[in-house]
Amino acid sequence: MLRHWGNKRTFKHNFLLASLLGLTAGFVNAAGYLAFAVLTTNVTGHAALFAERLAFRDWPNATIIALWMFLFLAGAFTSALVVSIIGKNHRFGYVIPISAELLILLSVASFGHFYHGYFIEKAFLAGGLLFAMGMQNALVSLVSGFVVRTTHLTGTFTDLGIDIAHAIQLKRTERKMLMPRIRLRLVIIFCFMLGALAGAYLFQLLRYRAFFIPCGLLVYALIYDVVRVHIKRYYHKHLHQKNQD
Numbered sequence: 001m002l003r004h005w006g007n008k009r010t011f012k013h014n015f016l017l018a019s020l021l022g023l024t025a026g027f028v029n030a031a032g033y034l035a036f037a038v039l040t041t042n043v044t045g046h047a048a049l050f051a052e053r054l055a056f057r058d059w060p061n062a063t064i065i066a067l068w069m070f071l072f073l074a075g076a077f078t079s080a081l082v083v084s085i086i087g088k089n090h091r092f093g094y095v096i097p098i099s100a101e102l103l104i105l106l107s108v109a110s111f112g113h114f115y116h117g118y119f120i121e122k123a124f125l126a127g128g129l130l131f132a133m134g135m136q137n138a139l140v141s142l143v144s145g146f147v148v149r150t151t152h153l154t155g156t157f158t159d160l161g162i163d164i165a166h167a168i169q170l171k172r173t174e175r176k177m178l179m180p181r182i183r184l185r186l187v188i189i190f191c192f193m194l195g196a197l198a199g200a201y202l203f204q205l206l207r208y209r210a211f212f213i214p215c216g217l218l219v220y221a222l223i224y225d226v227v228r229v230h231i232k233r234y235y236h237k238h239l240h241q242k243n244q245d
Contacts, residue, residue, distance in 0.1 A: 017144060029133075
């Protein structure tokens with residue numbers, strides 16, 4: 001799902017990636033908004049708020065919003081830098097960004113109940129989520145060859161509209177080649193919306209402990225790629241020895 005790059009990737013890899021991390025992003029977006037009244041998976045809305053605060057000369061809030069946008073950028077930069085340093089062909093180059101995102105979500109889940117609505121607390125906790133989502137979005141984009149983005153739907157809806165328009169005009173044989181892309185867009189949208197619904201519902205029940213759920217999804221993503229490789233190696237090694245015997 002995450003360890004395959006370039007020509008080694010298949011539709012199944014992108015499907016699993018879009019499903020699992022789309023659920024994660026949707027959950028964090030809804031739960032983060034209910035927790036801190038801040039959109040934590042993209043910066044589009046923050047740009048408008050930043051301009052508004054500047055127009056009203058609300059310098060403290062404008063500064064915080066600018067910080068949040070920078071943190072999303074910093075998360076994307078950090079994720080891309082880690083991957084480039086380790087090398088995209090390194091088998092587990094994605095472990096560090098996913099582990100860092102996991103650590104941030106665990107921190108919010110563990111210490112969120114101490115949040116009392118203070119300005120600095122909100123800036124810190126919401127900023128951490130924006131940094132984590134920036135990391136995830138960059139990693140997913142790099143791994144999938146910029147086919148999958150999981151933290152926002154604007155581009156996905158745009159791409160889906162373009163693909164549907166092309167599909168209507170194409171011949172049947174050519175349309176079949178386009179259908180996997182359309183299905184992938186629909187999976188991203190569905191999983192993000194499902195994650196958002198789960199995040200909104202479960203945050204009302206569990207409060208900040210709800211953030212342990214996307215943590216579980218990220219742990220599963222790591223286990224799926226890392227542990228599964230070792231299990232396959234172990235199985236093939238013992239099967240090879242058995243055949244030799």
